[in-house]
Amino acid sequence: MGHSPRTRPCPLCAGTARGLLFCRDSWDVVECASCSMVYLAQEIPYSTQLDEHEFADSYVREHQRRKQKHPLLLAISGRTRKLKPEIGDRLLAQTLRWWPAAKGGKLLDFGCGDGKFLEKAAQYFAVTGVEISPRLAQMAAARVPGARIIRAPITEAALPAGAFDVVTQFSVLEHEWRPLDALRAAHRALAPAGITVLKVPNHASWNRHIMRADWCGYRLPDHCNYFTPRTLAAMLRSAGFTPLPGSLFDRFPTSDSLWLAARKM
Numbered sequence: 001m002g003h004s005p006r007t008r009p010c011p012l013c014a015g016t017a018r019g020l021l022f023c024r025d026s027w028d029v030v031e032c033a034s035c036s037m038v039y040l041a042q043e044i045p046y047s048t049q050l051d052e053h054e055f056a057d058s059y060v061r062e063h064q065r066r067k068q069k070h071p072l073l074l075a076i077s078g079r080t081r082k083l084k085p086e087i088g089d090r091l092l093a094q095t096l097r098w099w100p101a102a103k104g105g106k107l108l109d110f111g112c113g114d115g116k117f118l119e120k121a122a123q124y125f126a127v128t129g130v131e132i133s134p135r136l137a138q139m140a141a142a143r144v145p146g147a148r149i150i151r152a153p154i155t156e157a158a159l160p161a162g163a164f165d166v167v168t169q170f171s172v173l174e175h176e177w178r179p180l181d182a183l184r185a186a187h188r189a190l191a192p193a194g195i196t197v198l199k200v201p202n203h204a205s206w207n208r209h210i211m212r213a214d215w216c217g218y219r220l221p222d223h224c225n226y227f228t229p230r231t232l233a234a235m236l237r238s239a240g241f242t243p244l245p246g247s248l249f250d251r252f253p254t255s256d257s258l259w260l261a262a263r264k265m
């Protein structure tokens, strides 16, 4: 396959004792024996990842594979998706729920992709994006002319300390080889009492228990962290955040997504 994977310790507690949940194409999904964090046991460098495992390619591959194995379930989930509000609007609504529009301020978006969310957020905030993919960073810069787009991995981006009111992390922490470092970077970048709003796949969902290794949240090796409400809250606390009461929206096992907001104390 061309990559040379390294063994990865638990991204939450740094432990190395773990149990194997399943293996696919030589990738091991494991559960930490100390803290129950579920994660990908191998790690590949960012550069290799960009060359060989572009996010979009792996999405198409997984979609095709699931379509063959579970045509009915996929058809149902495809239909439900059309009933949901446009995703960018939902991300903005969740953000404004924890940081009212009237307060305004500076927003930093980790993993801003092609800038669809930044474009909406720019109506209320001065916006900055961090994006690892050069192609997507270029699209974001073109889409949101007033935005500053930093082209780097989150954990290597040069960010001003204490400069932001809100850090958004939508569908990004599950991709980070060092998610705790990413949360610490968010913590440093935030002003006191600033907030972060996150969305990740929910490893505690019923759908995951039913679909097992064929669950839509498993994308190997793109998704290397698999959070439950408990492990996400624990990692946020380790980074110095306090999860906000009532912010575990969609935490119920019926949802494949997990939302959480936390404050820098």
Ligand SMILES: [Zn+2]
Binding pocket: 010, 011, 012, 013, 014, 015, 032, 033, 034, 035, 036, 037
């Ligand atoms: Zn652990």
